[in-house]
Amino acid sequence: MTSRMVAGTRIDLAEGDITRQDTDAIVNAANTTLLGGGGVDGAIHRAGGPSIVEECRRLGGCATGDAKLTGAGRLPARHVIHAVGPVYRDGRHGEAELLASAYRRSLEVAMTHGLRSVAFPSISTGAYRFPIAEAAAIALGTVAAVAAERQGALELVRFVLFSAADFAVYAQALAALPG
Numbered sequence: 001m002t003s004r005m006v007a008g009t010r011i012d013l014a015e016g017d018i019t020r021q022d023t024d025a026i027v028n029a030a031n032t033t034l035l036g037g038g039g040v041d042g043a044i045h046r047a048g049g050p051s052i053v054e055e056c057r058r059l060g061g062c063a064t065g066d067a068k069l070t071g072a073g074r075l076p077a078r079h080v081i082h083a084v085g086p087v088y089r090d091g092r093h094g095e096a097e098l099l100a101s102a103y104r105r106s107l108e109v110a111m112t113h114g115l116r117s118v119a120f121p122s123i124s125t126g127a128y129r130f131p132i133a134e135a136a137a138i139a140l141g142t143v144a145a146v147a148a149e150r151q152g153a154l155e156l157v158r159f160v161l162f163s164a165a166d167f168a169v170y171a172q173a174l175a176a177l178p179g
């Protein structure tokens with residue numbers, strides 16, 4: 001575990017499985033249909049059970065860069081925030097801004113609902129092929145900026161990495177945060 005305080009919010013890194021996190025919310029790396037998929041999306045729906053996709057059906061999808069809230073079914077967490085990251089093409093189609101927006105909107109949804117602890121996977125760095133070093137800098141930079149803008153609103157933001165290699169990339173990005 002690697003941890004750092006940023007403007008009153010604790011940012012943790014952990015290697016593990018997002019479905020096992022008992023934070024107020026876990027974030028799903030979803031697609032715009034919100035009807036499930038593989039990777040994180042598949043793991044969350046498999047572990048959480050059918051109540052999650054039933055709720056998703058009523059949400060009418062989600063735009064890239066946005067995020068929407070549901071319950072968490074059988075998961076230890078209390079809510080799932082379904083965030084849609086960008087598919088990486090060549091870095092010249094607004095991918096960085098859309099990834100930052102997916103993190104920012106996830107935190108806004110959490111704060112709007114008074115949720116104080118959120119666990120993120122590494123959004124867009126799997127099937128959506130976003131280069132992980134750039135994605136990690138965007139993810140941590142966005143979380144740090146929101147923590148500074150909304151001091152005290154978020155107690156804990158945890159990034160749950162699925163491999164030691166991904167953890168090491170995020171640890172470098174966390175160490176590189178200014179302040």
Ligand code: APR
Nearest residue numbers: 017018029031037038039040041043124125126127128162
């Ligand atoms: N816990 C934590 N991290 C995980 C888990 C898990 N259980 N499973 C996979 N990961 C990691 C992957 O190794 C990758 O680093 O999450 C990161 C994101 O990978 P994806 O789940 O493929 O998400 P993404 O790249 O955002 O692609 C989203 O894939 O599953 C479909 O429906 C989804 O269309 C959407 C697309």
